[in-house]
Amino acid sequence: MTAPTELLHKLQIQAGTKLWLINVPQGIAEEITAGAEVEPVHEKDAYDGVLAFFDSVAEVEAMAPRILAEMPPDGLLWIAYRTDQAAGQSSGLDRDTGWSPLEGAGWNPVRQVALDEDWSALQFTPEARKKEGSQFG
Template sequence: MSTKTVAEKLGIKPGHAVHVINAPGDYAQLVGGLPEGAEVTATGPADAVHLFAEGKIELDASIKEAIDAVRPGGLLWVSYPKGGASDINRDSLWPTFTPYGWRPVRQISVDARWSALRFRPDGDVRGTGNRFT
């Protein structure tokens, strides 16, 4: 049985433009390599945007850039430190994105340090339940 790379879990596909914000170190290595033809870009619009935030101040400073960089139908992931090592967590991220009309739809583990939540525009989310609280 093969194990999916983090890039695969994030939904990054061959040829995707990936805009990364505040990534720690080598992003391609962190996600287990990018698919063929996928590349990290300095700006949007991008097929996938991956924002890393160590805390609320960094998140607040980068949230608009991240949302603005996502192509319609694109992927928006926000990574945050695991285990209460920060002033942000899974439950505090949702209200931060609510004023922008986005909500979480999926969570993954990136590595031993980072978790990630995927956000989608409210209008693109099926159902009305909140499975994260």
């Protein structure tokens, strides 16, 4: 097995992880699945985590219930959004806004990483798993 890519390392995705990939740009999908034994799965399959890419609040609102419906309690949830500069205009998504469907279900952002020059990602975790004293933002 080869070493995980830098992107997998940033996202704390381990070899053997079953990921539901949603709207992932082709180049990023290829990097995620190359050499580290990450298995892309479909929505109806059992998965260990989700990596989703969204361009608008409406996409988050539409997909959040589907994502959370089958998310394992210890699952890894990363949501990526375009930076305003890459989008050319505000998408309504940034580090602090656009996540009410997830936050309303008890999932809160705990970590942010830059994936490339166009995309940033937030890791969400359920409130019950949040470490005492940890605070994001």
